Amino acid sequence: MIKNFFDKAKNSHTWKENLVNLTTQLLNYLIILIIALFIGAVVMFLSGKDPIAAYAALWQGAFGNGYRFADTLDRSVIMILAGIAGSIAFRTNITNLGLEGQLYIGAFAAAWAGFTFTNLPAIVHIPLCMIAGIIGGALWTLPVLYLKMRWKIPELVPTLMLNYIAIRLTDYLIAFPFRDPAAPMAGSPLIAASAKLPKLIKGSTINIGFIIAIVLIFVTYWFLFKTKIGYELRMVGLNQDFAAAAGLPVKRSIFLAMTLSGGVIGLGGALMIQGFFGRFLGGFSSGYGWDGFMIAIIAQNHPFAVFPTALFYGALANGALTMQSVTGVPQAVVAMVKGTLVLFVTVKVFVENIRKGLRKWAM
Amino acid sequence: MTEALSVKNITKAFPGVLANDNISLSVEKGTIRAIVGENGAGKTTLMNVIYGLYQPDSGQIFINGEEVTFSSPRDAIAQGIGMVHQHFKLVPSYTLAQNIALGVEPRKGIFIDEPALNKSVKAIADKYGFQINEREVTVDVSVGEQQRAEILKALYRGVEILVLDEPTAVLTDIETKELFVMLRNLVEQGITILFISHKLREVLEISDDISVMRAGKLVGTVKCEETDECQLAEMMVGRETIGGRMRETKQKGELIMEIEGLSVLDNRDLTAVKDASLNLYSGEIVGGAGVDGNGQEEFVEALLGLRPLTSGKIRIDGKEIQELSTREIREAGVAYIPSDRYRSGVAVEGTIWENMVPGEYYVKPYSNGLALAMPEIMMMSGTLIQKFNVATPGLDAKTGNLSGGNIQRVIAARELGLEKAKVVIASQPTRGIDIAGTEAIRQMLIDYANRGAAVFVISADLDEILSLSDRVVVFYEGNVLDAGYYDETIRQRISWLMTSGKDYCVD
């Protein structure tokens, strides 16, 4: 009898239905992408630039040859981590808009561990810096958690305020206590060579951070969908009253989701310092925390969808530099395109109409 | 006598439901017409058609003999039809006068003429004999006064036909009496009233004519003085007997849950439950009757550890549980069917299996250490879903896509299916569920009690209480009052307790 039930259950969700859903999603993203690129093109055109040449240069810069592609992959590392950090918080229905600040604190903590310890073997020093980054990012969420859990202050404004505070705090730290006069811009001392991430390919910046990011995608998927704690986070995110009434540990889940979110973006900061910059630089992040917010929203907080989205964002970030130097189109247009994507991503009309059309056609 | 309102051949269908099937009726001016019927009989749909909220698929509406069509409530109001909904449409921070005049405020230049506004509201209230403090802020006044404001809001707009949707559902006995006096007053001044209800005794008390609806059809219209409760009941439910007693009283077993001197605060930190005590015994169903908002919700949430106690003790099998977490209380053997299934019963965006396992996912065999054991979870969920006859396309389906009755079955399957609970606390278990689903859920509770559990059913529906309970307590202003064991006179004792807090008549 039970077997029959499962057979029935399987049959009712036919492959056709699944195909329709998948195609709907893909077409929806395609439409939104076209809208965003089109709006970017219109702005470029109106300001007297050639959008086609700009997009071509963007593509060349991101995927033009093997090294550029490798650099794009390297760029997407921080995007993946930021996207995952956002996904963990948003899935638990926590509006963590403080990724940027957590990134700064995490990166600084990693840099500190990198330049303070000098006599460690790489096998110890590399993970030590990463752990410092994780702890830094996680700690920076604690004030918000206190305000949210003890005083019921919604996290939205406090997380934003802590972004500004974190950026200024790290600015202070590299201007006074940890200033390195030899740095080209305001920056901390260089981290020890033993803390740097080994490169994967000569001639590109890509390093083992990329592998860590890929592994983290699978670990996050497993954590969110296959473990007890992941189940708790997701249920708290879907309906907190239900979770409480069913006896799920709501407070622990909120605490965990927020600190994990901060920890992951902190790790992202560590990977950037250890893999790319080699020291903490003031204002090093060009809004990666906000990229994380956008990636998570576009990916609907699913780690597997974070990967392509982050790759796309990495390509935009990498290609934008080439676009700017080759065609003279300011790279800020890319930020506009990214934002426009998110403007449209929660619009439901495309999805509804595509699904209706596909159903008619498929069934 | 002239005809104030009539509808001819009104039909209105929703996906899957024919809510109004060819309805025709006509109402005399200056009378009270009751429309009675079960939940889901189509009363509210008909009223919404008359009020312009829905457009009928076919049929006509006549006012004072002239055909009208409404595309929105605005048109209906312009034609003199006003409606008072079950949920009041008042702005909490405005004064009653401001609410009554909202949308048609007297003006002075570009500003509102506040003194003129208050004066005109006062004048209308006096004209119809309504007692109202028009300058009070709406959130601060009683439900009865809010309802008076809601009625005045319609009258202020010069409405001559007034539709009242279940107006007594939220009122105390005394407030109901006051309302009826006011309604009689209105009718004498030429207002026509349509009164929707399913409380037959009230209908017989207040109306001139009674139209009965069942399953989308108009069964018939009778004169009030020519009918009685039994005839109406038969018209309402047809041959089926619903709401009859399902429970055969059994001998109760040993004491399982003891609640002693429980006091609880509500969301505004005001006392919601005062020094309440209750014992629940194995094999016994205790009914918790009472008008909504008399402390039932807070009482139940306190039992589940969802709301802190200010004093009192709760024991299960002699062990104190009031300090424990919700999970520990549930592990001690408490099952819980919450009153609002969408708010706290399920995660509607979650899948069926996710909603089936919140009590089990963390113990063997459903988890092995850190990870969930999906085959076991699916097997268990699938078995229970089938046992409790949940109609769903699969365990991965979104729970929110199921009907209300099926969602309630999911909750029942989760809470009762594994037969771990010694105490079942079911709050409004059949609210808003169709007849078949209602009977099934009630039968599940009875079966579960018969297997030796203590069952506590809280319901604002007196028929449900009488259908299930061996013993009844009444929630009245935060007190839990004993109405005793089921017998022929319990209905009377409960209604006295519900309305006055005393189990003898106070008139």
Place this chain on the structure above:
Amino acid sequence: MGNVDLSSILTLSLFAAALRMATPIIFATMGGIFSSHTGIFNVALEGFMLIGSFFAVLGSVRTGSPYGGLLYAVIACLVAALVFAILHLELKANPIIVGLAMNIVAIGLTNYLLTATFNVWGVYKTDLIIGFQEVQIPLIHQIPIIGELLSGHFPLVYFSFVSVYIVYLVLYKTPFGFHLRSVGENIDAAESIGVNTKRMKYYGLLVSGLLCAFGGTFLSLSYLTMFSEDMTAGRGWLAMAAINFGRMRPVPSMIAGLIFGFADALAVRLQQFGLPSQIVVMLPYLMTVIVLFISAVVAERRKKSLVAKQNKIDIATPLQP
């Protein structure tokens, strides 16, 4: 730090500076209040203001007048608000996500246009940008203390306080405001009396955009006559905190705006006394968190004492004989 004494910090010019610093926050706060009362928590205030700042500069350069700049800013912000409104109200997109995305688009758009039109990176500062002139209020500026405090400000400073009064009058004293607020408080009530709730939400967002245009224009055409990347620096978020603090009432929210403005002015002043600028510029943001914290603590205290009183009455008059 030792040689800094309090009286040299807390001077009249500090308080005058506080009024100036509070101006853009107050404009954004009033704008946010308008949309909050229609039930839309507008998180795009920051982006609206930034767009306003840029287009004010553009307009000033193109027309040679600060009022031309204001006009450009108003038009640009109304367009931005309209885009927000259409996405949320017509295409049913999530307002929080749309609002946050608006901010990102605003940063990208202004940075792009900054380079594309003026051919500069990061900062645009030239004599071509014509700013507003300070206004000496005739009699008042001769009164010793009050004159220094209240006179000699830019016109938009005065107008920001006038806007508080106008917003108050419109929301609380006119039928329009009555209907608008009913949409946010109980949308069913509003619909039941025939208020076009969608139109009200449009008005709420458009007024948000309008007032943010004033705030943005003040930033780039008054005390400073320049545009720089991300020059709003979180003032839109501060406005959201002010609305939260004032529970959407114009005057209490304005007071919160003044507190944040004071923190801003104090930060600038402390910098002049040699405190590390990185630390003192945290002040307004720290202040915001502290204000939110204090208002939550006060609210809980007040509730508790009120409840204690009410519960006492409850217990004193038992219902059971």
